[in-house]
Amino acid sequence: MSHAHDHARGPQRLTDVAVIGGSAAGLAAALQLARTRHDVIVLDGGDPRNAPAGAAHGYLGHEGVPPAKLTAIGRAEVRGYGVEVLDRRVVAVTGDIGDGFLVELEDGGAVAARRVVAATGLVDLLPDIEGLAAHWGGQVLHCPFCHGYEVRDRRVVQLVVHPLGLHVAPLLRQLTSQLTVVLHDGIDESSADVEALRSAGIDVIDRRARRVTEDADGGLTGVELDDGTALAADALLTGVRFRPRAEPFAPLGLAASPHETGLGDALVTDSTGATSVPGVYAAGNVTDPAAQLLHAAADGSRVGAHVAIDLAGDALAAERRAAPGERDWDARFSGEQVFSGNPNGTLLAEVGGLESGRALDVGAGEGADAIWLAEQGWDVTASDVSSAALRRIDAAATKRGVRVRCLHADANGDDPYGTAAYDLVSAQYAVIPRTPDDRGIRQLLDAVAPGGTLLFVHHDHDAHRREHDHAPLFDPEAYVQPADVAAAIGRSPDFVLETDAARPRPTGHATIDVPDVVVRARRRSEPPVR
Numbered sequence: 001m002s003h004a005h006d007h008a009r010g011p012q013r014l015t016d017v018a019v020i021g022g023s024a025a026g027l028a029a030a031l032q033l034a035r036t037r038h039d040v041i042v043l044d045g046g047d048p049r050n051a052p053a054g055a056a057h058g059y060l061g062h063e064g065v066p067p068a069k070l071t072a073i074g075r076a077e078v079r080g081y082g083v084e085v086l087d088r089r090v091v092a093v094t095g096d097i098g099d100g101f102l103v104e105l106e107d108g109g110a111v112a113a114r115r116v117v118a119a120t121g122l123v124d125l126l127p128d129i130e131g132l133a134a135h136w137g138g139q140v141l142h143c144p145f146c147h148g149y150e151v152r153d154r155r156v157v158q159l160v161v162h163p164l165g166l167h168v169a170p171l172l173r174q175l176t177s178q179l180t181v182v183l184h185d186g187i188d189e190s191s192a193d194v195e196a197l198r199s200a201g202i203d204v205i206d207r208r209a210r211r212v213t214e215d216a217d218g219g220l221t222g223v224e225l226d227d228g229t230a231l232a233a234d235a236l237l238t239g240v241r242f243r244p245r246a247e248p249f250a251p252l253g254l255a256a257s258p259h260e261t262g263l264g265d266a267l268v269t270d271s272t273g274a275t276s277v278p279g280v281y282a283a284g285n286v287t288d289p290a291a292q293l294l295h296a297a298a299d300g301s302r303v304g305a306h307v308a309i310d311l312a313g314d315a316l317a318a319e320r321r322a323a324p325g326e327r328d329w330d331a332r333f334s335g336e337q338v339f340s341g342n343p344n345g346t347l348l349a350e351v352g353g354l355e356s357g358r359a360l361d362v363g364a365g366e367g368a369d370a371i372w373l374a375e376q377g378w379d380v381t382a383s384d385v386s387s388a389a390l391r392r393i394d395a396a397a398t399k400r401g402v403r404v405r406c407l408h409a410d411a412n413g414d415d416p417y418g419t420a421a422y423d424l425v426s427a428q429y430a431v432i433p434r435t436p437d438d439r440g441i442r443q444l445l446d447a448v449a450p451g452g453t454l455l456f457v458h459h460d461h462d463a464h465r466r467e468h469d470h471a472p473l474f475d476p477e478a479y480v481q482p483a484d485v486a487a488a489i490g491r492s493p494d495f496v497l498e499t500d501a502a503r504p505r506p507t508g509h510a511t512i513d514v515p516d517v518v519v520r521a522r523r524r525s526e527p528p529v530r
Contacts, residue, residue, distance in 0.1 A: 011102060011112035012473045014313055014328040015039040018103045020090050020248065023048040023067075024293050025284025026072035026119030032304030034081035035493030037309055039324050040098045041111055041475075043079065043103065045089040049121045049285060050293065052137025057146050062225075066252030070293070071116025082324060082412075084475035090120075094251045101252075101279065109473045112331075114314075115307050118267060118275070118282040119300060120245035122289055127161050127184060127238055127265070131212030140212075141237045144168050146292060148175045154234040157207055157223055158182045159497040164261055165239040166193040171424075172237065173202060174508035180231055182223070184209050184238075195382045203228075212236070234513075237264075244286045252277045259289060272310075281307055323410035324433055329386035339365060341396075343372035344428045345506025346457050346516045357423030360447055362411060363430030367393030367404065374402035378424070383407040383417065411440040421449035427456045432480040440480055441488045445495065451525040454495070458501050460515040476500075482517040495521045 013212045015031050022044025030040045041310045050067040052054060057063060062070055075085050093116055096102060103111040108491045124142065126132050131195040132140055143146045148171070155178045160166060172179050181197060182529045183189060191237040198204050207225040215221050215265065222233040242264035246256045256265035266287055273281040283303035284296040291299060313319050332338055345500075347369050361370040364382035368394060374380045382393050382404050389404040397404040409416035411432045425447050432440040448454050461476040486500045500521035505513075 006168045011097070011110045013041060013111045014331045015113050017041075017043045017307060018043060018101070018111050019117045019118060019119055020093070021102065021117075021121060021245075021284070021286075022075070022085055022168075023050070023071060023119065023121060024297035025121075025286075025303075027071070027078055028118065028300030028390035029117050029119060029281075029283055029304030029307070030083045030085075031074075031081065032301050033311075033339055034078060034083045036308040036312065036504060037324055038308060039328065040078075040083045042083060042085040042086060043088050043090050043105070043115070045110070045120075046087055049124065050137075052196060053147070054082075054137070056293050057149070058292050059297075061381070066295070074294030077310055079478045080434050080436050081241065082435065082478050084190050084478045086473065086475055088473070090248045092251050093248050095277070095279075105473075111473070114279070115311060117300075117303060117307060118246070118249060118280065118286055119216075119284045120248070121285045122242045122264070122266075125241040127159065127209075127240070127245060128319075129159070129209050129211060129238075132236070132238065134218075134238070135212060135220045139188075139235045141235060142240055143292070144171050144175065144237065144319070148172065148237075151235040152176055154178065156180070156235050156237060157231050159223070159236060159238040161185045161239040161241075162261075163187060163191075163193075164263070166191075166197070168237075169193075169197055169202065170200075173197075173200065176350050176375060179203070180205065180233070182207060182209055182225070182231070202291075205231075223320065228414065233331070234290045242289045246286065249277070249280065252280065254280060260395070261289070264289065269303075273299075274306070281290050293466040302465045306401040323385050323413060325431065326385050326387075328432075329384070330388045333366065333386050333392060335389035337366065339368065341366065341368050343368045344457065346503065346518060347426060347455070348372070349506060350457075350518065350520060351424060351426070351453070354424060354453060356484070357452075358420070358449070359424040359426065360417060360420075360422040361497045362427040362444065363432070364393055365389055365429075367396050369426065369428050370404045371397050371400055371402060373424075373426075374404050375400070381405040381407050381417075381422070383409040383411075385410050411443065416443060417447045420447070421452070422447055423449050423452040423494050425452065425454045429458055430456075430480075434478060434484075436479060437485070438488060440487055444485070445488065445492060445523075448495075448523045450523055452523050454485075454489075454519075454523070456482055456519040457502045457516050458482050482519045486519045489521045491520070494527065495523055497521050 016039040019042045022042045033040045055064045092104040094102045100114040152175045157180045183206045210224050210226045213222045220233045244256045259266045265498045267282040283300040321417050359373050359378040359380045364370045364384045370380045370382035489495045489497045502515045502517050
């Protein structure tokens with residue numbers, strides 16, 4: 001099964017859940033869903049709230065790790081369960097496709113999903129003070145829990161823009177004795193909270209801040225007030241207002257509501273993370289602006305679990321559990337012909353010298369390879385997760401006058417190929433989701449008979465990324481790649497690795513101009529002497 005290109009009309013991909021937003025909440029939700037064997041595509045616009053910060057704090061087990069590194073770790077973990085993470089911005093989510101949602105992308109692509117998780121986060125809206133934004137995430141801070149420790153015992157000026165800001169001033173005093181509180185906006189100087197700060201010896205100034213002051217190198221040196229007073233500071237802590245990234249959900253009638261703090265809006269959910277639109281859930285900062293990274297991840301994990309239970313209930317009612325990827329491939333193979341109908345040229349080149357015997361074509365798609373092998377005298381079994389694909393293979397084989405045995409199989413399922421052993425196991429662009437235990441790879445190797453050949457061929461995705469500006473709506477890192485198969489072969493004493501190389505696709509057989517990566521191995525006829 002090779003991926004289709006993503007320029008067709010309508011949705012190019014089908015999935016159980018589209019998670020919109022790929023930071024802590026979204027990735028945590030995706031992990032829960034993938035571990036319950038649901039199809040998940042994460043769509044990430046690439047602008048997380050914590051992007052300006054150099055390090056994330058308070059995240060147990062990852063203290064002080066840069067946010068981008070945390071995201072990379074999370075992406076690798078979910079891809080290890082077959083979750084696709086696509087760097088695509090969502091512009092609209094509509095509900096006008098059957099029992100699910102159409103997630104429309106900025107580049108014109110679209111994903112159809114049975115459920116949607118909104119983990120889009122929010123945008124911090126800084127006070128309109130000259131120069132403040134330039135130092136945001138550096139010497140201008142927002143959360144004393146996130147970054148207060150790093151400015152302990154330093155000169156800190158707190159710009160209070162809302163009465164709630166007064167509640168963190170005692171915490172700042174705990175971090176440094178060099179604290180100045182500036183009542184920038186909307187604060188009653190005579191309030192009991194202000195009097196308590198002054199009674200504790202904290203310098204409180206009732207003035208508006210005009211601009212941030214800098215040294216010759218552009219480093220923050222303090223803040224200038226509207227009366228010209230200059231306050232020296234090593235760091236500023238300011239309150240912010242916020243705006244949730246909820247625009248894509250407007251076509252569904254889902255709108256943010258005023259947050260209880262009065263500082264902005266947020267999406268409202270019930271205890272499961274469900275919004276007012278059935279099938280749409282939300283997690284993380286888009287629902288709780290005060291949540292730190294650890295809390296957002298925990299919320300995503302909780303909501304992902306509830307979505308998994310919701311979907312499992314649907315499957316139970318339908319009395320059918322689809323294998324991961326099955327619905328997506330069935331949809332593709334139920335329409336017009338997807339591929340050329342020609343066998344892969346690399347297959348022809350690699351097996352031309354082999355004596356015919358029993359062959360297993362894994363991820364057979366529309367069956368061109370399986371039919372060609374049958375015409376060369378092989379006894380062929382074509383396996384695929386898609387029943388629609390197998391129907392096409394059966395019809396095409398009958399038309400060509402050859403016999404191909406069709407096997408509906410999930411490559412990561414329990415014993416997908418049975419007890420039979422094959423002289424050739426061929427996987428040409430097979431889309432096998434990753435699993436932490438490499439089950440799909442192990443079962444490929446197990447299907448090869450003593451003395452038989454394993455041939456695993458895939459696109460050179462690195463070359464594709466280098467040569468093409470527009471990547472397909474597909475994440476190869478979520479699926480088994482030639483390097484994974486080669487590594488497993490190298491660990492097995494039963495196999496000899498014969499080929500592990502990138503090669504140009506044979507002329508006349510390429511539908512895309514990307515080299516193939518070919519892994520070929522032979523199973524020993526006798527077990528090695530130990």
